[in-house]
Amino acid sequence: MTKLADPAALAAWQAALAAADGHDRPTLTVCGGTGCRVYGSERVCAALQQESDRRGADLAVKVTGCHGFCERGPLVVSHPERQMYTRVKPEDAREVVAAVLDGRPVADRLRYPDPQTGLPIQHEQDVPFYRHQHRLVLDLNGTLDPLSLDDYVAAGGYAALAKALTALTPAAVIAEVKAAGLRGRGGAGFPTGAKWEACRRQPGDVKYLICNADEGDPGAYMDRSIMEGNPHRVLEGLLIGAYAIGARQGFVYIRNEYPLAVKHLRAAIAQAEARGLLGENILGTGFSFHLSVRLGSGAFVCGEETALMASIEGRVGEPRPRPPYPAEAGLWGKPTNINNVKSWAAVPLIIANGAAWYAALGTPTSKGTLIFSVVGKINNTGLVEVPLGISLRQLIFDIGGGIPNGKQFKAAQIGGPSGGCIPAEHLDTPIDYESLSALGAIVGSGGLVVADEDTCMVDFARYFMQFTQEESCGKCVPCRVGTKAMLATLERICAGQGRPGDVEYLLELGETIKRSSLCGLGQTAPNPVLSTLRHFRAEYDAHILHQTCPAKVCKGLITYQVRPEKCTGCMVCLRNCAVGAIHGAKQQPHTIDPAVCTRCGMCQSVCKFDAVAVN
Amino acid sequence: MIQLTIDDRRVTVAEGRTLLEACREHGFPVPTLCYHPALKPYGGCRLCVVEVAQPPPPGDARPRPARLAAACTYPCEPGLVVRTNSEAVQRSRRLTAELLLAGAYQSPEMWALAKSLGVEQVRFQLPEADNCVVCGLCVRACQEIVGVSAISLIKRGMAKQVSPPFEIASAACLGCGTCVLICPTGVLRLEDVSGYRSAHAAGAAEAREYCQTCSELDLEPHFVAAPEALLAAAREGTGL
Ligand SMILES: Cc1cc2nc3c(=O)[nH]c(=O)nc-3n(C[C@H](O)[C@H](O)[C@H](O)COP(=O)(O)O)c2cc1C
Ligand code: SF4
Ligand code: FES
Numbered sequence: 001m002t003k004l005a006d007p008a009a010l011a012a013w014q015a016a017l018a019a020a021d022g023h024d025r026p027t028l029t030v031c032g033g034t035g036c037r038v039y040g041s042e043r044v045c046a047a048l049q050q051e052s053d054r055r056g057a058d059l060a061v062k063v064t065g066c067h068g069f070c071e072r073g074p075l076v077v078s079h080p081e082r083q084m085y086t087r088v089k090p091e092d093a094r095e096v097v098a099a100v101l102d103g104r105p106v107a108d109r110l111r112y113p114d115p116q117t118g119l120p121i122q123h124e125q126d127v128p129f130y131r132h133q134h135r136l137v138l139d140l141n142g143t144l145d146p147l148s149l150d151d152y153v154a155a156g157g158y159a160a161l162a163k164a165l166t167a168l169t170p171a172a173v174i175a176e177v178k179a180a181g182l183r184g185r186g187g188a189g190f191p192t193g194a195k196w197e198a199c200r201r202q203p204g205d206v207k208y209l210i211c212n213a214d215e216g217d218p219g220a221y222m223d224r225s226i227m228e229g230n231p232h233r234v235l236e237g238l239l240i241g242a243y244a245i246g247a248r249q250g251f252v253y254i255r256n257e258y259p260l261a262v263k264h265l266r267a268a269i270a271q272a273e274a275r276g277l278l279g280e281n282i283l284g285t286g287f288s289f290h291l292s293v294r295l296g297s298g299a300f301v302c303g304e305e306t307a308l309m310a311s312i313e314g315r316v317g318e319p320r321p322r323p324p325y326p327a328e329a330g331l332w333g334k335p336t337n338i339n340n341v342k343s344w345a346a347v348p349l350i351i352a353n354g355a356a357w358y359a360a361l362g363t364p365t366s367k368g369t370l371i372f373s374v375v376g377k378i379n380n381t382g383l384v385e386v387p388l389g390i391s392l393r394q395l396i397f398d399i400g401g402g403i404p405n406g407k408q409f410k411a412a413q414i415g416g417p418s419g420g421c422i423p424a425e426h427l428d429t430p431i432d433y434e435s436l437s438a439l440g441a442i443v444g445s446g447g448l449v450v451a452d453e454d455t456c457m458v459d460f461a462r463y464f465m466q467f468t469q470e471e472s473c474g475k476c477v478p479c480r481v482g483t484k485a486m487l488a489t490l491e492r493i494c495a496g497q498g499r500p501g502d503v504e505y506l507l508e509l510g511e512t513i514k515r516s517s518l519c520g521l522g523q524t525a526p527n528p529v530l531s532t533l534r535h536f537r538a539e540y541d542a543h544i545l546h547q548t549c550p551a552k553v554c555k556g557l558i559t560y561q562v563r564p565e566k567c568t569g570c571m572v573c574l575r576n577c578a579v580g581a582i583h584g585a586k587q588q589p590h591t592i593d594p595a596v597c598t599r600c601g602m603c604q605s606v607c608k609f610d611a612v613a614v615n
Numbered sequence: 616m617i618q619l620t621i622d623d624r625r626v627t628v629a630e631g632r633t634l635l636e637a638c639r640e641h642g643f644p645v646p647t648l649c650y651h652p653a654l655k656p657y658g659g660c661r662l663c664v665v666e667v668a669q670p671p672p673p674g675d676a677r678p679r680p681a682r683l684a685a686a687c688t689y690p691c692e693p694g695l696v697v698r699t700n701s702e703a704v705q706r707s708r709r710l711t712a713e714l715l716l717a718g719a720y721q722s723p724e725m726w727a728l729a730k731s732l733g734v735e736q737v738r739f740q741l742p743e744a745d746n747c748v749v750c751g752l753c754v755r756a757c758q759e760i761v762g763v764s765a766i767s768l769i770k771r772g773m774a775k776q777v778s779p780p781f782e783i784a785s786a787a788c789l790g791c792g793t794c795v796l797i798c799p800t801g802v803l804r805l806e807d808v809s810g811y812r813s814a815h816a817a818g819a820a821e822a823r824e825y826c827q828t829c830s831e832l833d834l835e836p837h838f839v840a841a842p843e844a845l846l847a848a849a850r851e852g853t854g855l
Contacts, residue, residue: 321684471772472771472773474772474773474774476658477659477662480773481718481773484717485714485717485738485739505738512707515664515703516661516664516711518661
């Protein structure tokens with residue numbers, strides 16, 4: 001494979017790919033995202049390929065990155081029609097291939113039913129989950145073969161790099177990123193262009209770039225999906241950034257638990273190097289940039305930029321105080337620019353389409369799109385990309401399909417364990433940096449956990465507190481001991497041993513930990529507790545002052561009781577109770593001994609007569 | 616030279632100083648625990664927090680919001696506005712000292728320090744309190760003064776502790792006792808400080824100034840004198 005001698009060679013290659021035979025032949029894309037793989041998409045892909053071969057058809061079957069609608073996986077989409085098949089099993093291969101080749105209808109079970117009408121939806125773009133999204137960064141995730149540089153180039157890949165190298169000065173690239181209003185997608189939302197400029201201004205020839213792919217928020221997997229599904233876009237963003245900042249060496253810091261992303265990234269690096277898109281004298285322009293992959297072992301705190309740099313340097317992954325900021329003294333003391341995967345991936349789009357195009361989406365202070373991983377008590381879990389400024393209601397109800405089982409929405413935790421929760425009365429709040437922080441939440445890196453009416457907000461806060469407490473690096477006292485004190489207090493409250501004054505103690509701890517901790521982990525760790533205290537104070541009071549858990553979740557505050565009028569004495573619960581807490585004779589109403597009962601809920605789940613109540 | 620404002624007074628300090636150095640040089644008391652003048656600043660205990668505000672940008676007279684920062688690690692910058700003893704600073708130090716006591720409530724030294732900051736009660740105690748406050752002084756002294764790194768901080772979060780590599784007696788230890796001398800919780804039982812608990816449980820009940828394990832490991836030829844003079848002076852300086 002020869003290196004591309006100049007930008008014209010890249011353009012010629014792209015034109016050749018577009019003109020090549022078969023580039024528009026019918027194609028089936030099978031989602032190869034982690035969710036769909038778990039559901040068996042690899043076997044589905046093999047079966048589709050086999051069926052296509054058996055019929056001697058000219059049908060391309062390819063595995064792509066995550067399509068996002070993980071809830072309905074394994075997902076298969078036909079191109080160019082974009083017919084969507086959901087929950088496909090290997091046995092369905094014959095039916096799907098027949099549908100594509102012969103236009104035969106498929107059984108409804110392979111279609112996504114419209115949540116309103118129940119009628120099967122044929123086309124991907126008509127599915128509400130996709131219809132309300134605005135996919136910029138994830139646009140190619142469902143169509144590219146992530147292991148094919150051809151695919152990326154055919155889709156216009158690396159044209160933005162060529163444009164930057166030939167038509168723009170480094171200062172002009174930075175001006176473009178600034179004008180686009182891009183803000184860091186790794187959590188803090190710092191303006192990306194300003195950060196690049198600060199690093200560029202630093203004296204010295206040696207500067208480093210880092211792509212932060214540590215993605216430690218529980219339940220978040222958008223960075224992973226981008227790297228698995230479209231690794232070249234991240235590379236292209238880094239290359240443009242390197243040109244703008246004046247860096248010759250970059251690192252992708254990625255957690256070792258993401259083997260597929262690591263594999264795709266490494267493959268992309270090798271391909272780009274082979275074609276002269278990475279390495280020395282890129283596209284014959286004299287610009288050089290090298291990129292290496294560094295594996296992290298999955299500590300949440302290693303996503304914090306100073307800890308991450310320590311880890312790359314081979315030291316313990318522990319944060320250090322800032323200033324100096326990485327732009328002044330980062331990796332090995334040299335000026336360093338660090339951005340999140342999503343921030344890097346947005347850069348080629350901005351350069352290719354112009355700042356105005358990007359800034360047309362969003363609000364005055366929050367431009368472009370955000371990617372959320374939506375999980376919890378919501379119908380459509382998955383990855384969604386939406387313009388900043390849409391309301392939480394649109395995100396949860398239009399795209400997320402609302403709350404399952406007819407339950408009520410209660411709150412959404414935005415921004416992962418560093419974020420805060422937003423209650424139902426603020427559902428119409430626009431999702432942008434300022435509005436969320438006014439409510440005590442953050443945009444963060446895009447984790448969204450939905451809670452319904454059956455969620456206890458004290459327990460919810462306790463869960464996040466437990467996460468951050470366990471992930472504290474232990475270097476500074478407010479975070480190491482303070483989060484433990486908060487967690488212990490929450491555990492007491494959930495166990496029914498809350499005391500008057502606990503809320504005040506939590507508030508005092510929360511404020512001090514936020515203000516005095518060394519790094520962002522401690523500085524944000526109390527947010528879930530503080531925001532639930534702000535919006536759901538009554539639930540805390542119920543636990544502490546009235547010894548009740550309104551959502552009937554906290555084990556120390558509930559009892560299981562048999563409703564004698566409904567109990568038929570069938571003995572099923574009695575036989576299933578692991579601790580022998582249930583007594584009673586056949587065909588006589590049973591009783592549960594609260595002193596023995598561990599509140600596991602088994603009796604309630606096995607009772608066919610709805611005779612077990614929680615109080 | 617750099618000009619900044621500390622507690623409404625304009626002061627001038629040399630380039631490259633930290634806020635803590637500036638405060639001490641100009642007579643503003645700031646409590647510390649994990650700081651030691653002979654060691655690189657660490658920023659772990661957070662007792663030295665002060666309020667720091669950036670200077671307002673040119674043409675804008677409004678003061679910038681102040682945030683808490685550890686004085687021991689914060690570099691002096693021109694125009695900074697620093698408060699060493701505001702209500703917010705005191706509240707933060709008080710609660711941090713109380714949290715320090717959570718793991719060291721049997722230490723009279725820690726109580727004295729906490730009381731001086733206004734702590735009267737400890738609302739939270741760690742069940743496994745062992746009087747180590749994980750300030751890292753012993754580890755850093757071993758590395759930066761003695762130069763051997765016989766001990767380090769291992770593990771994360773609440774599990775973080777001082778230990779020789781692989782939790783077995785370190786052949787690198789000179790037995791100089793620097794770690795013992797520098798320990799601020801005053802628990803002079805060497806076995807609790809440098810992680811040789813099992814090695815010491817049998818033999819040494821009383822406090823020792825050198826490490827029995829290491830001397831048994833036949834390291835005597837390399838013994839160096841503990842830099843006691845330095846440590847004594849340093850102890851004066853830190854007020855511990
Ligand atoms: C505890 C903690 C964990 C973090 N984890 C991540 C992470 O997993 N990925 C990430 O991009 N940024 C993470 N950050 C933010 C980084 O420190 C840094 O701000 C970010 O990578 C900058 O990139 P951006 O400007 O593109 O957002 C974390 C911060 C903290 C305090
Ligand atoms: S805030 Fe927490 S994670 Fe950050 S340095 Fe302090 S102890 Fe470590
Ligand atoms: S003395 Fe500054 S943080 Fe400990």
